[in-house]
Amino acid sequence: DFNERCAQCSEVNWGLTDGGRFYCRSCHSVTERTREVVNTDFISNTRIQTISKGLRKQEKNDGGCEWYVCEGFQLVLKKQAEALEALGVCPQMKDEILCNFWRRYLQKSKQAYCKRPAGETVKALSVCDGSTDVDSEPETPSLLHLSLSESEGDLQTDCSFVSSSSKVSESTSVCSGSVDGSLYLMKNQKEKLRMTMPMTLSFCYMALLWLREPMTLSDLLRFVVEGHIPYLNVFQHFPEQMKLCGLDLKIFCVESWPMYEEVYTKMLELAAFLDLPRFPDITDSCFLHPDMLCMKYLMEANLPDELHNWTCRVVKKISIGEADFLTLVPGNKSTRKVKYDVLAAAVIVVVLKLLFLLDDHYEWLLSDFAEERNKNNKEDGPYFEYKKWYKVIKCSLDVEQKKMDEERAKYLWRCEKPLFYSAEKKSKVLKRRQMVVNLQNQFGKLSGSVRPAEKPNPASFQLSWSEENADGSCFHGHSLKGILQEKCGVLTAVNPDYWLCTVKLCNEKLCGHPAHYKEVDFPQSYHFVLRLFSFLLRIQPSYIHDEVCLIEHKLFNKKLCKKPKFNPGLRK
Numbered sequence: 001d002f003n004e005r006c007a008q009c010s011e012v013n014w015g016l017t018d019g020g021r022f023y024c025r026s027c028h029s030v031t032e033r034t035r036e037v038v039n040t041d042f043i044s045n046t047r048i049q050t051i052s053k054g055l056r057k058q059e060k061n062d063g064g065c066e067w068y069v070c071e072g073f074q075l076v077l078k079k080q081a082e083a084l085e086a087l088g089v090c091p092q093m094k095d096e097i098l099c100n101f102w103r104r105y106l107q108k109s110k111q112a113y114c115k116r117p118a119g120e121t122v123k124a125l126s127v128c129d130g131s132t133d134v135d136s137e138p139e140t141p142s143l144l145h146l147s148l149s150e151s152e153g154d155l156q157t158d159c160s161f162v163s164s165s166s167k168v169s170e171s172t173s174v175c176s177g178s179v180d181g182s183l184y185l186m187k188n189q190k191e192k193l194r195m196t197m198p199m200t201l202s203f204c205y206m207a208l209l210w211l212r213e214p215m216t217l218s219d220l221l222r223f224v225v226e227g228h229i230p231y232l233n234v235f236q237h238f239p240e241q242m243k244l245c246g247l248d249l250k251i252f253c254v255e256s257w258p259m260y261e262e263v264y265t266k267m268l269e270l271a272a273f274l275d276l277p278r279f280p281d282i283t284d285s286c287f288l289h290p291d292m293l294c295m296k297y298l299m300e301a302n303l304p305d306e307l308h309n310w311t312c313r314v315v316k317k318i319s320i321g322e323a324d325f326l327t328l329v330p331g332n333k334s335t336r337k338v339k340y341d342v343l344a345a346a347v348i349v350v351v352l353k354l355l356f357l358l359d360d361h362y363e364w365l366l367s368d369f370a371e372e373r374n375k376n377n378k379e380d381g382p383y384f385e386y387k388k389w390y391k392v393i394k395c396s397l398d399v400e401q402k403k404m405d406e407e408r409a410k411y412l413w414r415c416e417k418p419l420f421y422s423a424e425k426k427s428k429v430l431k432r433r434q435m436v437v438n439l440q441n442q443f444g445k446l447s448g449s450v451r452p453a454e455k456p457n458p459a460s461f462q463l464s465w466s467e468e469n470a471d472g473s474c475f476h477g478h479s480l481k482g483i484l485q486e487k488c489g490v491l492t493a494v495n496p497d498y499w500l501c502t503v504k505l506c507n508e509k510l511c512g513h514p515a516h517y518k519e520v521d522f523p524q525s526y527h528f529v530l531r532l533f534s535f536l537l538r539i540q541p542s543y544i545h546d547e548v549c550l551i552e553h554k555l556f557n558k559k560l561c562k563k564p565k566f567n568p569g570l571r572k
Helices: 049-060 069-086 092-108 166-173 181-186 197-211 217-225 248-252 260-273 290-300 307-317 340-356 362-376 386-410 423-447 524-537 541-555 557-561
Strands: 014-016 021-024 030-034 484-487 490-493
Touching: 069 092, 069 197, 069 248, 092 197, 092 260, 181 248, 197 217, 197 260, 217 260, 217 340, 290 307, 290 340, 290 524, 307 340, 307 541, 340 362, 340 524, 340 541, 362 386, 386 524, 524 541, 541 557
Parallel strands: none
Antiparallel strands: 014 021, 021 030, 484 490
């Protein structure tokens, strides 16, 4: 008898929930209207318990609605996808690629799009009775028909997102705002990946990688830290009806910066868990190709443009620019998983060692020679001076590093939205929060403190250099002629020597790293270059050092594997 059109999709196709509310079978949006009983002949001497149960539940939760942990994570992914779109990412990422991955995850983890597991007495998501087709097992979708922008927290599933048994909701609402908060933390997650906040970034990076977007994982995490992508205190964007308290805070409240290795590892596990096919090929025209990324990092590190020819030669020599090497194949343990930004930075470090040696001695000799030449010959282009470059970069790096450390130290982890672990303490928390805000405002007026400046606009480059600067602080156009010589028509380095970071690689399964890095064991010039790129990528220098060791062993594989000649004169 309810003939009004749906506000979301304008369809007239209504169903009735366990709580007595109408919901649209087409878009699964729930209305505030409840069923009105006109003819009571067929229900004489009976009570409509479902409607009264829903009203009591709503009144108990202070106007809140029942919601599930997976719906909370869906909202987080929605906000992150919208932020990425605002940064210029392809619009199809949210409603096609990311939704596809999310739906596959819900189905694989049996949280939605599946039958109710037999013999399970307590389930966070209960099966609809008659509103959807649950008699047949849904096929694993190739593309999602669900859009993350359809609703604020309403999960379109083959399982009921409106209500569950009163036993589950009453037992869980005591210690969490969500229906399945306590159950979610008690689950045994050995056989499946349990969703966490860092995994939302793994989902986003996996979608970016599938679309081959010009954004590396280090860029993604930097935008998160700078506040351009919601992650810290993202639950502030939850609708007012989704009450967050108790155990929900352990799930959605983050008090640490996202770690590169954790997000990357979870991305690989997710891709294998979802049984995804081979990702689109990373070709030489893609931004993630080493040749392209090396060009970007050379510009950001203020190094000569001529070095790009050498990075391309190294990439070609050891075949790390091939599509088969660069493309992700989920679940294939035989193929090496590539960290594109770390790989490109390591290639540049190897090239600098090939040309300048970086042994705290040879690079300074070359710099003195280039300085004398530049003084005596000002007609041609200047030769690259390592000493001058070192001073310019060190000054800028120290300033930016100090600025970043101060911003992280001043960061307020507590969100503006008050949090409480139980309904009983809500009034106390709100009163205390208001008192803190009032005190901060009063002390701010007395001290005359300046309000924090707005966050800067996102940029691809953290360090920018212009050749128009009169102080000569830009080295992009400087020449490498002073350190190169021509042999058989090919330019080679004047320096014939090279030192390896490690002669033998460690077993990654046992040690966790192919090599070990300690600053005291290596030259200061080498450590300075690692520090520069570790700042640009926001990772530990040891990760770049590991990749440098792997590249070196590929580049000098023949010499390392060459057995010493047998000398019969040494035989006794």
